[in-house]
Amino acid sequence: ETGVTQTPRHLVMGMTNKKSLKCEQHLGHNAMYWYKQSAKKPLELMFVYNFKEQTENNSVPSRFSPECPNSSHLFLHLHTLQPEDSALYLCASSQDSLEVNQPQHFGDGTRLSIL
């Protein structure tokens, strides 16, 4: 149990579908992150939220839309995805994204497959 819970664990969707990934953290952290993990590649940072405000969008296509209603919840809304978007999507949290010298804690990810 990492304190960061992601749902669903697996998702298969067509390119025209709309779906959402959910992340919830029970660590009392104020920063939350979305990462994409593809085979044979390092983790790619997508979005950062700090105290509910988006502080980083790492040139992510607009078909990915994040939402952070409070410091404990983070969503990633998906629309009109492409086959190359198939990957493991990881959520992480930390105390404060502007503070250095602190680790991020990860959920177990959502395995996304685009048909």
Add this chain to the structure above:
Amino acid sequence: GESVGLHLPTLSVQEGDNSIINCAYSNSASDYFIWYKQESGKGPQFIIDIRSNMDKRQGQRVTVLLNKTVKHLSLQIAATQPGDSAVYFCAENIGNTGKLIFGQGTTLQVKP
């Protein structure tokens, strides 16, 4: 440029032996480093971290060594067990941000 890399994609060790996993980084301004372990079907799990004002830090069966002169980081696992089989990532926390840059990962295989 900013990059974090591991020397070997795969490391195979005998159960009971010590394992050493290496990581090279390129940014001399980096001041915080983390090792993560990722088992199959799970997310990265925090193992141990080290700040740039230290050159060694020990945990339970794990030791992280930092050599700032050659920009090298290593993770040593003592008495490696089958449960240590996983992919290990180093990550670098740069400057005044909480942003992490990850290496590509080394797969540790433990032979019984």
